Amino acid sequence: MARPRKSEHNREQLLELGASLFMEKGYSGAGIKEILGTVGVPRGSFYNYFESKEQYAAEVIRHYTDRMATQIETYVSTANEPPMKIIENIPSMIMAVAEESGCQGCLMGSLAGEIAANSELCRQAMLEGMSRWRTGFEELFAEAQSSGEMRADLSAAALVELFWNQWQGALLKMQIEDNTEALESSFADFLLLIRA
């Protein structure tokens, strides 16, 4: 495999570090200068890669949700377990990817409150992330319904929406309580609600 050009490498690094930066400081609080120093990229080069901080943030959201989605999709498609068992394992998968990125929580959930209403670019990137979440999970939930493991009085699509809401809300609570314990127990409780 050809070694990536240095500029591509730097762009990738900026995207990688962006997730933890925005998660930690928020959009407005994140200083581009700080991240340029960490990667060792001059300000001029940054604006070769990205038109603006806003466009950079949208790309970071895309980069982060893509990686998250790819890991989950790979796991779901190769796991040799009943659908409900796979669903049970999703949160620990998500948390592992988040930790790899130096993040505690979900970048999308953390940024949405601050910038969804102020940046159409970022809002679009979040919408794409949500759409991929939906597509990825609907089939799995439908399988769990077909196998009789999951209640079927609501559509798979409706249950996936509740799953997303539940997960994002639990992450918010984790940030407020500064405690990860409730995340696991509330997910287990939610699974009880959706079991057949």
Add this chain to the structure above:
Amino acid sequence: MARPRKSEHNREQLLELGASLFMEKGYSGAGIKEILGTVGVPRGSFYNYFESKEQYAAEVIRHYTDRMATQIETYVSTANEPPMKIIENIPSMIMAVAEESGCQGCLMGSLAGEIAANSELCRQAMLEGMSRWRTGFEELFAEAQSSGEMRADLSAAALVELFWNQWQGALLKMQIEDNTEALESSFADFLLLIRA
């Protein structure tokens, strides 16, 4: 009733306007100058009322969650309806208070992602808000369980946690989708999950 002193009046106005300001612009993006102009308060007076922007934000969170909680508690204690019916009506109550404050969504949910990790003062104010939410709803949920309307295989406390998560997640989604319709339908779906 004695007319409040002008300084008290101004402090109250600053707290009132803070909710919509922080909700719209986020914590870092919110300019104190802007809000001082709206209320007509000089910068020096602001620092008589509040030690810092951070302390102001914490007070705004308290002010907002207090008002929300008081309205809900009044409704719950005076409503002459079965517990589950009362629970069904909570979201429209919450949305009405939010609209009165010029807010779309929940101030706590919107700010948590940005500042819970960066401001201990604000995090404490959010914790108090969550604690009041819990206390307010646990009794109501327990009544719904006793009357046989709500499933009882999870504790009332656990179901209140899921309700909070669900609500906050749905508000985040509302901000990303810029659409309030899904909020109502997902709440109705959630109620189906917790019915007996």
